[in-house]
Amino acid sequence: MAHVTVLATGGTIASSQDSPGVSVANRNVQDLLSGLTPTSVTIDSRDVLKTGSYLLTHANLRLICEAVADALAREDVDGVVLAHGTDTMEETAYLLDLIHDSAKPVVLTGAQKPADMPDSDGTANLRDALKVAAHPGARNKGVMIAFAGMIFPARGTLKVHTVSPAPFRTMNGGPVGHIDGDRVVFTADPVRPPALRIPDQSFDGTRVDIISVHAGADAALAKAAVEAGACGVIIAGTGVGNGNHALVEWVGGAVRAGLAVGLASRVLEGPVQPNYGNGGGADLVRAGAVLFGSLPLSQARILSALLLSQNTHPTARSIEPYIH
Ligand code: ASP
Numbered sequence: 001m002a003h004v005t006v007l008a009t010g011g012t013i014a015s016s017q018d019s020p021g022v023s024v025a026n027r028n029v030q031d032l033l034s035g036l037t038p039t040s041v042t043i044d045s046r047d048v049l050k051t052g053s054y055l056l057t058h059a060n061l062r063l064i065c066e067a068v069a070d071a072l073a074r075e076d077v078d079g080v081v082l083a084h085g086t087d088t089m090e091e092t093a094y095l096l097d098l099i100h101d102s103a104k105p106v107v108l109t110g111a112q113k114p115a116d117m118p119d120s121d122g123t124a125n126l127r128d129a130l131k132v133a134a135h136p137g138a139r140n141k142g143v144m145i146a147f148a149g150m151i152f153p154a155r156g157t158l159k160v161h162t163v164s165p166a167p168f169r170t171m172n173g174g175p176v177g178h179i180d181g182d183r184v185v186f187t188a189d190p191v192r193p194p195a196l197r198i199p200d201q202s203f204d205g206t207r208v209d210i211i212s213v214h215a216g217a218d219a220a221l222a223k224a225a226v227e228a229g230a231c232g233v234i235i236a237g238t239g240v241g242n243g244n245h246a247l248v249e250w251v252g253g254a255v256r257a258g259l260a261v262g263l264a265s266r267v268l269e270g271p272v273q274p275n276y277g278n279g280g281g282a283d284l285v286r287a288g289a290v291l292f293g294s295l296p297l298s299q300a301r302i303l304s305a306l307l308l309s310q311n312t313h314p315t316a317r318s319i320e321p322y323i324h
Contacts (some may be wrong), residue, residue, distance in 0.1 A: 007081070084201065
């Protein structure tokens with residue numbers, strides 16, 4: 001029988017109302033597991049955090065990475081399930097995937113409806129995640145998200161709906177499998193780039209901000225990010241990755257001063273490309289911005305922060321294995 005470690009961090013799956021219509025993460029891992037009928041896996045469990053994922057800090061992310069690494073290192077553990085809020089699941093999943101160097105799977109799951117709602121999806125998602133983590137076919141597939149009967153790779157998977165019970169979708173790709181009753185079916189292999197090192201304490205204070213381009217945007221927020229201590233900025237360009245004249249000028253000075261400026265898109269799917277001048281992506285790249293390929297914005301920020309915290313500048317070359 002497979003053995004799975006279940007780690008809980010809070011999120012809607014662990015939430016119930018604390019005042020009319022307002023939920024907070026207030027349940028622990030034992031509460032989550034109590035809803036499960038006997039499963040064909042053995043389980044040990046632990047609470048890592050008990051919070052909404054919209055509150056997570058880099059220090060919290062590092063704690064999660066350490067808890068997952070500890071579980072994976074145990075010989076008796078075949079896989080790990082991480083119960084997590086859906087809001088920022090894409091960030092935690094991608095960070096865990098970047099550092100994952102084990103054959104054992106890590107499966108994130110959560111819920112869209114709080115645990116005290118009669119139609120809460122948490123227990124069903126947790127049961128599915130356990131099946132995936134225990135399945136021999138999950139080995140060497142890295143970090144995945146199991147949600148609403150589907151299995152997604154960490155990289156490229158985003159929350160794309162605020163309330164749907166099936167809120168996740170993989171950009172520039174698709175799910176890697178599904179759960180059909182007791183059957184776990186894998187249909188694809190996620191891309192597995194070389195593992196990066198687990199974040200250390202310097203990750204906690206590594207500030208990388210996202211600056212969005214929009215009608216009327218200038219470089220004021222980019223400058224404010226640097227003043228607030230950012231060592232990296234990801235520009236959320238329009239379309240294929242375009243900016244404006246003020247940003248182009250700012251990028252030139254910021255890159256000369258040593259700041260890491262990445263270029264991603266505020267569009268969910270597709271690569272960024274240096275196709276336009278007159279303040280567009282070609283000018284941003286000429287000024288020193290680094291193209292983040294097809295990596296979604298939130299995950300581009302995580303990659304940049306992890307590399308910077310480990311004294312690796314996110315250059316076209318250093319990010320190449322992680323961005324497509
Ligand atoms: N809606 C979120 C969730 O599913 C809240 C959070 O991310 O913690 O858990």
